[in-house]
Amino acid sequence: MPLDRGEIYEDPLEELLKANGIGEVTGGGTMQLKSGELEYCDLEIKLNSNEINENDIQLIIKKLEELGAPKGSKLTIEKTDQKIEFGQKEGLGIYIDGVNLDPEVYKTSDINFVISEIKKMTNDNSEITKYWEGGNETALYFYxxxxxxxxxxxxxxxxxxxxCKGARIEQIA
Structure with a gap:
């Protein structure tokens, strides 16, 4: 979610950039698929220097990886059109059926229980639950x-x- 993007990535990266005199985060966005599910997020950074400093680039990548950037993340340097792939975390999406289960299941089950159990089982210590709610299903994301x-x-x-009956599990990163 856009607010989560800010809390998870933008704000901590902004702190690093300013503390090291590298630059600032100037924006970000979230691209959605036709279904409404998130496809990717982006952050825009303005560097203080006109010269691209490899040490600064590595510092930015290191910080984003510490923050949990998934595999397949890309840093694009517009001046040179260079793309640098990074990210270490793999992602799992579990898609919970929101319409086809017995109505009693929805009354007696708790999605928050599903989240807390999966977080425990996957050693996910993040404070923010990453999810998407569609018309027919809810996706929960873990890294x-x-x-x-x-x-x-x-x-x-x-x-x-x-x-979780009939839930599909997909690798998302």
Whole structure:
């Protein structure tokens, strides 16, 4: 979500840029798919220097990776049209059916329980829950060093908790 993007990435990056005299975050955006699900986020940075300093670029990348930037993230330097891929975290999206389960399941199950259990099982210590609510399903997003390990760690829970019936799990980063 746009506010989460600011809290997770923009604000801490702004602090780093200003503290090191590198520049400032000048904006950001969120691209959505036709379904409304988030496709990607971007941040715009204005550097103080007209010269591109490789050490500053590496400092920016290091900070974004510390903040959890997923694999496949890109830093684009407009002056040179250079694109640098970075990111270490892999992402898991679990898509919970919001319309086809027995109505009793929706009454007696709790999406917050699903979130807290998956966070525990995947060792996700983040304070912000990353999610998307569509018309027919809700996607929950989790990040760690290994998609495969996350998927394996939640398999038994997903197969047994009624609200997760028929949920699909996809690698998102």
């Amino acid at each position: 760690s060093d290994s998609f495969t390990e996350m998927k394996e760690s939640i398999k038994e829970f997903v197969n047994s908790y009624p609200l």
